[in-house]
Amino acid sequence: MKISQFTRRQYLQAVPASVAAFASMPVLGAKEKASRSSTTQAGGLCLNEDNSHYFSSRAGQKLTTETVAAWVDQYANTQVRELMLCVNCMRTSYNSNVWDPIWKGYDPAGSDDQPLLASTPAASRKGARDWIHTAWQLNKNGLDVYQIWITRARKQGISPWISMRMNDVHNVDDTRSYIHSEFWRAHPEYWRVPYRLGPSADRAFDYGRHEVREHHFNLIRELAERYDFDGLELDWMRFGYHFKPGHERAGIEILTDFTTQVRRLLDSWERKRGHKIKLSARVPSRPQTALGLGYDVVTWAQHKLIDMLVVTPFWATIETDIPIETWKNLLRGTSVQLVAGLEVLIRTHPESKQFQKNTLETVRGAAASLLDRGADRIYLFNYMDSQTAMDDLQNYPTLLREAGKPETLSNKPRRHILTFADTWAPGEPRAIPLPIQCAAGSWYSFRLATGPIPTSGKVQALLGLENISASDVASSELRVNGEICKLTGVVELQKPKPEAPVYSFEIPRTLLQRGYNVIEIHPQQPCKIVWVEIAMNMNAISTR
């Protein structure tokens, strides 16, 4: 398997900022709050607020306790059940006593090329400084954002969690970057792959080292003491890799032991706080990959170490085909909530130059399918209220009110797009469906899990095809679940869409299966397939 690389910088370049403002939503009444305990309701959303977005996006604004708290209000009266408040990368965005805060080494009066920022490319400096400065200023003003959010979330009937990134490696191609801890810089011998820089995670910490585990456990101890949260999320998916290649099996015991220690710590705080404190883990989307990276999730669940499990891609794309059924079977007999994680990018193959983002319709598609397959929750990662956010941000309030429950998704326009899994254990063979170069006269098949069958509206198979003429597409046979579907023409998709022409084939609704639908294509001329989609009720798609 080829090892490729991307960095936070490429990510930020690839995902241009789009900003929108939201009216605060009304605060919940006590009765309403009582009726929506997160443990008693099926479905719902978890929403992750990352460690930089708020600080960077609110730079220059006058931030009081109330303005900070008001950020929570947009999630009140929505399907958001848990706010997962991320406090750290290698540094913390609050004034930690045990880790470096993000403003360590920062001179608020200094220029943009002061030592802390000197290595950061000019194009990224403003965003970085906005984050650092706002966090520094808030701390100076005695405001702890996380404390304020926790309090307000409870008032709004939303469960407040703290999310800790367990091994964040943004910008590790630049060892001088402002974002790194001194501990990381001082100990390259603790990096999991010190002999190269392939993917960023090569320079992640090696949890095989007890110094590394202690360093991270220190922050957990501080978080448990400092914040009265309902739950703690161990976000192992930033960036997913925690051991030297080939040392993952030994890692299984290490991560299970680590999780046990965290559970014990939370037990002790439960007694002090007088309420249950849950534990969650974010892990890769497929069981064998997770195990191959050292996550023995089934043991964690069996031993009641975790209350929630988030199965998720890393970042490169939303994963529309997470094997939820197998995860449910693995968690059988435990009370662990299974949460399907969505990322904000949507890409159809790893080599794609396109870095488009999800929209209301593509999230509806993924969520409708994952919930139908048995997910207890949908988790939104990088779906924040500006910048790192969905493309059609005007639909964000709607998304927060729809994406967590089958009944609010039912019969709405939605798009099911074939993507790929972006996280694999070292040396694990990768299953990547697209792009595919087709030979003339051969058959190629794809499947899309599309959830409940809609009771009305148009259903279309949409294929992005390169290097083939429209008349050659017309002579190709396309079948869905074994039956021929008629080509209706080239269509103009709204984003996300491929650069290639998209051909639409009409799928009679009676052909649809709940669960996987299999598309088979039999092109009469060579071509390249770069996009495969089933769209439902998308009347907005125009035929050229």
Add this chain to the structure above:
Amino acid sequence: MKISQFTRRQYLQAVPASVAAFASMPVLGAKEKASRSSTTQAGGLCLNEDNSHYFSSRAGQKLTTETVAAWVDQYANTQVRELMLCVNCMRTSYNSNVWDPIWKGYDPAGSDDQPLLASTPAASRKGARDWIHTAWQLNKNGLDVYQIWITRARKQGISPWISMRMNDVHNVDDTRSYIHSEFWRAHPEYWRVPYRLGPSADRAFDYGRHEVREHHFNLIRELAERYDFDGLELDWMRFGYHFKPGHERAGIEILTDFTTQVRRLLDSWERKRGHKIKLSARVPSRPQTALGLGYDVVTWAQHKLIDMLVVTPFWATIETDIPIETWKNLLRGTSVQLVAGLEVLIRTHPESKQFQKNTLETVRGAAASLLDRGADRIYLFNYMDSQTAMDDLQNYPTLLREAGKPETLSNKPRRHILTFADTWAPGEPRAIPLPIQCAAGSWYSFRLATGPIPTSGKVQALLGLENISASDVASSELRVNGEICKLTGVVELQKPKPEAPVYSFEIPRTLLQRGYNVIEIHPQQPCKIVWVEIAMNMNAISTR
């Protein structure tokens, strides 16, 4: 995913016959028998005898009850716990009253081009006629091979099972072939993919049709009545596909219901026979693929429908990396035995022109790893005593005494070869690790699960590399589990081996991990990797 095709004919051409004779092994004493009940011992082997091999390979011999029975004796005093006696393809090899026996339409006095055999290529006719004629003759002489074997197996302390192929599609490219049932020929509308012939399984029966289920259930009813077996195996892996593409989810209920009906039938026979009658299923090697093909194995296990589960590739290669841990987790809390299925071919990629077979050393490698990962048994499919058999047939008696238990495999010479999974649900993305075209200066990684670490002997990483000079290999970096391993030279492997030159790198034993070992290679020039292996204690490998 490209859909490719192979037929029994290609198979037979690819796997030339190699014949060896075996001395009968001594019959077990009563005391010895008592000490080896199959249910109380960990490990062991299941051995499948297919529906044609005996008849074809014993053609022309004088077959009496005793000579037939003596076939069993070679498996006495070995690690074989269960003999899985296969009775059918689309026809039966015994005189069925409900299905066509293999000799239906056969004229024993006729020529080789008589109507039954007319469509069969001349090169295959003799083998076909040998099978048909021997089965016909045995029946004429009043000998029921399966009945005789069941009786002798019990005497030998081996558990006799009947294995039924649930959807065999050998030779379906030739609809006139002797091997097909009239039912199949008469009902092309029952074929699962009537609109093309891609892989053979396109012309498998569609179990979505109740006529198809009834047809197969009729044979099961007859088998249960005719034979007093310890267990019945439903061999779904001949050929693995039982529904129209896209109809697999509806198939889940159908197969679970079918399995329930079979279990009820066996329950009724348990009362008549006065002993437990087990049920087993052979299914694809990976949980999500199995589910994607309609096999809801976890439900079968939970509802106590099955006692044994065989997870296995189809045929194209032995699969050395079956995710046993995940299967074990899925079967947790049930008493279902998990059996890892081996096939006789060993190939490193699907497009390979090589059709080599396993040897004692490659089976040791696969078995040592799969047992170490938690398999309760090793299942030998196509490991018969001649023709369809391992390459080094002189080692067959040894294999039968070693391959089922960690203690008999320990520290023996063994080979761990990277292969691939050959069965995927329709439209499922395929993870195929080889071949891989390497770019200069990039890193590529592979993993091999190698089981317990040997306590002595040499360990080597062996890579088959095309289009690269020996000096360019010498300048390439190779690491195992993160540490550099030294190139020792080009080696001459015994079979199986690639056509490309094989380079050996020395792995210090202390580097080895139990479980996956990760090989990373960093070639300085472009090359193609076609073979990846870790060999242990293979002193016979010579350095050129």
